[in-house]
Amino acid sequence: MEVGTWGFTVAGLVVGFIVGMTGVGGGSLMTPILLWFGINPATAVGTDLLYAAITKASGVWVHGRNKNIDWKITGWLALGSVPAAAIVLLYLKSLNAEPQAMGAVIKQALAAVLFLTAMAILFKKRLQALASRHAGDRYNLSPRTLNGLTVVTGVVLGVMVSLTSIGAGALGTVALFMLYPFLATRRLVGTEIAHAVPLTLVAGMGHASMGNMDWSLLGHLLLGSLPGIYLGSHLSGRVSDDVLRPLLAVMLLLIGYKLAF
Structure with missing residues (x-):
């Protein structure tokens, strides 16, 4: 789809607004929107990765x-x-000479991760309640086991984020809560954001080295998203989370279905 540069700025504004209100939905909305605009899948993922690294860097500082x-x-x-991200990037580089093959891999991976993200958003409270309820028994893991599971979680997130630019937010937060149920929510969110910045930066620069980057597009997305996040953050809490999250989950399920089929 042909769209003027203003369209990308508006897209950044809308996504930024949703992220500001809900705390999730950045990559899971931005990448599908870019595909809808007709952006090449690899370019959409690469641009969104650096977009995420820049927007989340300010969050790390705070x-x-x-x-x-x-x-x-x-x-x-x-x-x-x-x-894990480096290995995925090497795999994608091997497909770089075949843009259609790379696009097909990214689209299918994107559909799968969107479904997982929607489930994580939809059942977040139940998963958190489960983790809290059993925090003192079967979740009583040894430090060595806990560290190992955290590394494995990182591997899974690295693969998903490098392929699709999605997963570090909703899925990462839920995974951390399951592993560290006693960790305060503010520290859980801060830790997830701190991890997302180097991951998206490495993955984004890897995609950029393969030419999967549109710097002009990145600038227009940021132009809209920064005020969008500011506005959304100020309205956060005025609309019930019980309304916002199911709507966002349904939206992601529909997008995932369209990409898969």
Whole structure:
């Protein structure tokens, strides 16, 4: 679909507004929107990855100042996610000479991750309640096992994010809560954001090295998203979370279905 540069700025504004209100939905909405606009799948993913790295970097600064980041957990996650991202990028590089094959892989992976993200958003409260209820029994893992599971979680997130630019937000937050049910919510969110920045930056630069980047598009998305996030953040809480989350989940399910079929 042909669209003027204003269309991308409006898209950034809308996505930024939703992220500001709900805290999720960045990559899971932005990448499908870019595909709808006719952007090549690989370019959409690469551009969205750097878009995410830039927009979340300010969040790291704020959360870091407020001591809302557990740097140890961030390190264990990155130990799994960054090497996994590098391996995925090498795989995509092998498909670089076949744009259609790369586009097909990215679209199918995108559909699968959108379905998972929708489920995570829809059942977030139930999963959190389950983790809290059993925090003292079967979740009583040894430090070594917990560190190992955190690295494995990082690997899964690294693969998903590098292929689709989606997963670090909703899925990452739910996974961390399941592993660390006693971690305060503000530190959980801060830790997830701190991990997302290096992951999306590495994956984004990897895609950029393959030519999967549109710098002009990135600028127009940021032009809309920064005020959008500001406005959405100020309206956060005025619309019930019980209304927003199901609507967002249904939207992601419909997008995922359209991509898969």
